[in-house]
Amino acid sequence: MTGxxxxxxxxxxxxxxxxxxxxxxxxxxxxxxxxxxxxxxxxESDASWTEIAATANALIREFVxxxxxEKGFDANETAYASAVRAVTMIPAATEFAYxxxxxLRDQITAGTEYVATENAFxxxxxxxxxxxxxAANRAGRIGGAACDWATSLNLMQSQLPNVGLVNLxxxxxxxxxxxxxxxxxxxxxxxxxxxxxxxWSCAGMSRGEARIVSQVDGxxxxxxxxxxxxxxxxxxxxxxxxxxxxFTPFILMDIPAGNALPDPLRGGAGQPAYPWxxxxxxxxxxxxxxxxxEAEVAAFVRQYRAxxxxxxxxxxxxxxxxxxxxxxxxxxxxxLRGAEGGYPFVTALKQLAADVKAVLPxxxxxxxxxxxxxxxxxxxxxxxDAIFHLDPLWTDPNIDAIAFDNYWPLSDWRDGTPxxxxxxxxxGTLTAITDYDYLMGNIRGGEGYDWYYASTADRDAQMRxxxxxxxYHKPWIYRYKDIWGWWANPHYDRLGxxxxxxxxxxxxxxxxxxxxxxxxxxxxxxxxxxNMFHDPKSAExxxxxxxxxxxxxxxxxxxxxxxxxFFDETDAAFEExxxxxxxxxxxxMVDVSRIMIYTWDARPYPYFPLFWWVWSxxxxxxxxxxxxxxxxxxxxxxxxxxxxxxxTYAPRHPYIVDPATGKLDKxxxxxxxxxxxxxxxxxxxxxxxxxxxxxxxxxxxxxxxLRAQNRLAx
Numbered sequence: 001m002t003g004x005x006x007x008x009x010x011x012x013x014x015x016x017x018x019x020x021x022x023x024x025x026x027x028x029x030x031x032x033x034x035x036x037x038x039x040x041x042x043x044e045s046d047a048s049w050t051e052i053a054a055t056a057n058a059l060i061r062e063f064v065x066x067x068x069x070e071k072g073f074d075a076n077e078t079a080y081a082s083a084v085r086a087v088t089m090i091p092a093a094t095e096f097a098y099x100x101x102x103x104l105r106d107q108i109t110a111g112t113e114y115v116a117t118e119n120a121f122x123x124x125x126x127x128x129x130x131x132x133x134x135a136a137n138r139a140g141r142i143g144g145a146a147c148d149w150a151t152s153l154n155l156m157q158s159q160l161p162n163v164g165l166v167n168l169x170x171x172x173x174x175x176x177x178x179x180x181x182x183x184x185x186x187x188x189x190x191x192x193x194x195x196x197x198x199x200w201s202c203a204g205m206s207r208g209e210a211r212i213v214s215q216v217d218g219x220x221x222x223x224x225x226x227x228x229x230x231x232x233x234x235x236x237x238x239x240x241x242x243x244x245x246x247f248t249p250f251i252l253m254d255i256p257a258g259n260a261l262p263d264p265l266r267g268g269a270g271q272p273a274y275p276w277x278x279x280x281x282x283x284x285x286x287x288x289x290x291x292x293x294e295a296e297v298a299a300f301v302r303q304y305r306a307x308x309x310x311x312x313x314x315x316x317x318x319x320x321x322x323x324x325x326x327x328x329x330x331x332x333x334x335x336l337r338g339a340e341g342g343y344p345f346v347t348a349l350k351q352l353a354a355d356v357k358a359v360l361p362x363x364x365x366x367x368x369x370x371x372x373x374x375x376x377x378x379x380x381x382x383x384x385d386a387i388f389h390l391d392p393l394w395t396d397p398n399i400d401a402i403a404f405d406n407y408w409p410l411s412d413w414r415d416g417t418p419x420x421x422x423x424x425x426x427x428g429t430l431t432a433i434t435d436y437d438y439l440m441g442n443i444r445g446g447e448g449y450d451w452y453y454a455s456t457a458d459r460d461a462q463m464r465x466x467x468x469x470x471x472y473h474k475p476w477i478y479r480y481k482d483i484w485g486w487w488a489n490p491h492y493d494r495l496g497x498x499x500x501x502x503x504x505x506x507x508x509x510x511x512x513x514x515x516x517x518x519x520x521x522x523x524x525x526x527x528x529x530x531n532m533f534h535d536p537k538s539a540e541x542x543x544x545x546x547x548x549x550x551x552x553x554x555x556x557x558x559x560x561x562x563x564x565x566f567f568d569e570t571d572a573a574f575e576e577x578x579x580x581x582x583x584x585x586x587x588x589m590v591d592v593s594r595i596m597i598y599t600w601d602a603r604p605y606p607y608f609p610l611f612w613w614v615w616s617x618x619x620x621x622x623x624x625x626x627x628x629x630x631x632x633x634x635x636x637x638x639x640x641x642x643x644x645x646x647x648t649y650a651p652r653h654p655y656i657v658d659p660a661t662g663k664l665d666k667x668x669x670x671x672x673x674x675x676x677x678x679x680x681x682x683x684x685x686x687x688x689x690x691x692x693x694x695x696x697x698x699x700x701x702x703x704x705x706l707r708a709q710n711r712l713a714x
Contacts, residue, residue: 011381034663037062039713040703043696044227052511052695059702062712080561081631082159083568085593087600091617092169092250093213095188095200095222098601100237102147106194106532115142118195122151122607132197143197149234152604152628153241159499159631160600161382165322166238167246167516171256172307173211176265177271178283179333180296184303186225187211189630200227203310214256216537219616221274222252227284228314235318238467246323246596248368248516248676249311251277251330272539278370281332288379294338301348312359320362323594325516326352328368334389336378343389353398366403368516369394371531374404375486376477386477391491391504394511401591404406405517405598407531408481410559413545414525434554439527439562440573441633449481459545472499483513487589509582512591519598519625520559524548527559534623541549551622551668560597560627568592591636598625605629 040058042369043051054380089098094437096103097116121129123146154161161516176182186202188210200207202225214221226234237247255261257273265272267284280300286292315321326349327427333345345576353365369390377389394402412421413433421438423431431438447453451464469475476485477494490503520530521544529544543549565571567579567590601608605628609618621629683701687694706712 010652023233025544035424037706037712042700042703045696047692047696048586049692051520052699054694055699059699080557080564081160082162083561083564083571084627085161085162086165086244086246086596088167088169088248088596088598089158090169090601091223091603092171093187093252094615095225095227096195096230096601097223098149098168098226098234099147099288100149100233101143101145101197101230102141103195103197104142105232106133106196115196117141119149120147121611122604124312133512148604149237149602150608151607152602153237154602155604156405156600157241159628163243163246164593165246165344165596166600167248167323167561168231168234169248169250170231170311171222171250171252172225173213174223174251174277174280174399175211175254176261177253177255177275177279177281177297177332178262178296179280179336180283182280182300182303184251185211186305187213187222188224189213189220192697197228198227200224202226202228205307209480211254214254216256216616221254221256221537221616231314232318235315235321239319240551244322245319246325246516247311247315247321248325248328249308250328251307251422252519253277253280267314274538276329276537276540278329278331278373280330282336289337289339289341290383293336294344296654297333297336297338297344297348300333301345304348305352305355309355309359312356315363316359320360321509322363324356324360324363324365325403326356326367328516329370329373331370331373334369334373343392344368346393348391349393350396350398353393353396355400358431364400366399366401366514366516370400370406371407372480374402374480375480378428378478384494386494388491388493388499388504388506391506395505395507398513401512401514401594402487403514403594405519406515406563407517407519408443409447409528409530410439410562411525411527412545413528415548420462433525433527434558436558436565436573437560439558440566440615443563443566444481444484446481449479483589484577487513499625507584509589510584511586512582512585512594513589514591514594514596516594516596518560518563518595520556521623522551522553522556522630523623524550524552526552526555526557530559533625534620535617536619549623555629556627564592564595567595597627600628650695 032204040055040062043055047055091097099119102120102123103118105118107114107116114130115133115136116130117124120141172184173187174182174184186205188200188207189212191208191210191212194207200210202210210225213224235245235247253275255271255274258467259271259273260269261271262284263271264267264281264284265279272279282288282293286296304327312324330345334343334349336345338344349367353367356363356365367390374390376387378386393399413419420469421431421433424438425431435514442449449467451466453459453463454465457463467475467478469478474489476482476486476489479485488508490508491506492499492503494500496691518525519532521530521532523534523544525547526532527544527546528546532542532544533540534543535541565573566575567588569579569588569592579592580589581588603615605626608615609621612618683698683705686698690698703712707714
């Protein structure tokens with residue numbers, strides 16, 4: 001990558017063809033000075049151990065202040081990367097992103113046949129993205145193994161060494177939030193081109209027969225549905241890499257801004273732009289608990305079954321998968337009640353589970369519920385009903401786990417006052433939002449467990465209402481976080497606020513939980529509201545509560561790592577009550593091998609998001625749930641980071657390791673060399689049992705180096 005197409009172009013820097021920064025950039029960097037810490041005096045050779053400890057602690061504080069190391073557990077975050085055992089894989093929508101071979105778009109230009117890469121942007125210089133068909137054929141590029149998928153998977157397996165499962169998301173498009181009117185169809189970005197080594201096809205449809213996805217500012221709002229042929233090869237490649245495969249049929253709502261569709265949520269004309277699939281529901285005028293609900297759900301189910309069963313058969317054609325999910329976050333449908341008070345979409349999911357099991361007898365099945373949906377339905381109609389509406393599905397013999405996408409809030413932080421969570425700790429310091437103890441303490445506690453906010457005004461004032469249950473003393477039925485109470489107890493529905501006499505079919509402790517998504521945006525205070533997604537085209541796009549909107553990779557890492565540590569019996573902080581053993585099956589309440597981090601991307605970092613003109617969603621990377629490119633604790637120097645804020649797509653922490661060699665990319669290596677300070681003299685190792693003078697000498701040598709590098713005042 002040269003000229004403007006380089007990793008430093010967002011900062012106004014140029015890199016020559018040998019990967020070196022230009023002279024103007026080098027001159028700027030040579031003048032760059034980092035923070036200079038306070039003067040720290042040398043130790044006397046006969047200093048006391050107390051004095052040695054005080055000086056060492058002063059150095060540690062300065063290391064933290066200068067960003068060399070993070071305060072607290074596992075400063076370099078290697079334990080975080082090692083704790084990740086499963087990931088989700090996106091984009092659910094890009095026609096050939098999952099192809100484990102290069103696909104090229106075929107086109108005729110001025111009488112010559114040319115091909116343009118569809119999925120090898122990470123492999124070739126930009127001047128090789130478009131080339132003559134004959135040249136591509138001679139180079140072995142048509143169907144060749146070098147592609148973005150391979151780059152991304154190699155990087156994932158290098159940086160996340162313990163990942164054993166990949167959950168593959170594949171999308172069709174919904175056209176309407178009204179269940180009875182919604183069409184579910186595969187889509188493409190254009191109908192007038194062909195690809196080699198094979199044409200795009202999905203469910204028997206050719207490119208010309210598929211839906212053309214809508215556009216925003218002249219660009220496709222989404223990538224197209226992944227091609228069937230490449231999907232089969234993708235599954236085979238994952239298994240060849242010794243990875244377990246989960247498959248999730250995923251719905252994206254292709255409803256552009258300015259539409260005139262009747263809104264089932266608020267009435268009137270105009271549905272929200274590109275909404276969440278969980279908002280698919282009955283028509284606005286349709287009464288709850290009516291035959292019309294059943295008819296509208298039945299119309300949707302006809303579409304939905306064709307969608308899901310197509311992919312069940314595709315997975316079978318690929319030799320099977322380990323997990324198949326019947327869908328994800330369709331809360332607006334599972335909460336709909338028919339004429340007799342039953343839940344027709346839940347019944348449809350039960351039938352679908354049986355049908356998928358017949359196609360994939362070796363796969364484990366579940367449905368990925370929303371984190372607000374998995375535990376029950378408590379309609380806000382004043383009746384006092386509290387119904388375990390998904391129990392018929394969770395207890396079905398074809399369902400292997402209670403699965404849901406976990407976006408629990410683990411903080412209630414704000415910069416101003418009040419901030420009830422900024423407390424004095426035992427060591428005399430104040431709680432920080434990134435503290436493991438703070439975040440882990442809010443997994444089985446805090447919002448959604450101990451208390452809730454009754455209104456926006458209450459949230460602003462931190463007026464917390466406790467979650468209680470009057471005479472029944474079962475507050476866990478109202479707590480979306482309380483998997484412990486839900487898992488360990490029988491379930492009694494409540495009608496009109498009164499418990500029925502007989503429990504549901506749920507057997508306490510009988511099935512494990514899977515977190516089919518676990519995510520947090522890399523944005524200030526992301527842990528306050530981790531379900532917030534940055535996507536300006538969508539009506540759903542929003543900032544977490546009290547967020548400044550600035551990127552923050554550390555809070556993403558700490559949120560995810562806190563959740564992983566809490567449930568993992570191998571972690572030093574683990575307590576048995578966090579994740580108890582079942583007395584019914586051989587395993588714990590939460591299967592940590594099925595905690596699927598949202599998200600990895602088949603478009604490899606840093607090319608995604610650097611090549612913003614290739615992928616329209618690249619602008620969302622800096623604030624979004626992607627973890628590639630955000631695993632490191634290191635950050636750009638302050639002056640350079642401030643430059644990054646002038647662009648919406650610049651990686652804030654643009655570090656990359658070449659997956660082929662495991663070494664730092666040449667551009668980065670040269671970049672860091674250009675801001676190196678004076679190299680200090682060697683510092684001898686300290687003996688395991690040093691004398692006072694040996695310890696003092698080692699610390700004094702380190703102080704001398706830091707002064708020479710302008711890291712400490714003289």
